[in-house]
Amino acid sequence: MKYHAPTQQFTIDQRALLGVSMHLRYAIMSIRKQAGLPLTPHKHDGPMETAQFAEKALLDVAGEIGIDMGADWPGKLDVSDAA
Known part of the structure; x- marks a missing residue:
């Protein structure tokens, strides 16, 4: 996120949000694997x-x-392809 002082606006890069969502999905996948939970x-x-x-x-x-990850409760998100 960047702040542009002259216009007093924030700019959020879509690639950055995509990157964050990918990292979050990977973290959730890792947590589930370590806990022996399904990825689906x-x-x-x-x-x-x-x-x-x-x-x-x-x-x-x-x-x-x-970021809307497509789920808001544990176990509802499919992270089987998060690698």
Whole structure:
């Protein structure tokens, strides 16, 4: 993101947002792999565990900076192609 002082506007590079979303998807994929969870959308029964809390935090970060990852809850996003 860049700030242009004369016009008092922010400019956000689309490539930067794409890069951030790719990094977030990779991080979610890594978390799921380490926790032994499926990379495809799945349902989790019972209380959330550490992996789900970490995934939720990453999805929340994306939402806070205006990126719609296609899911807002752990286990709902397909990250099988995030490499």
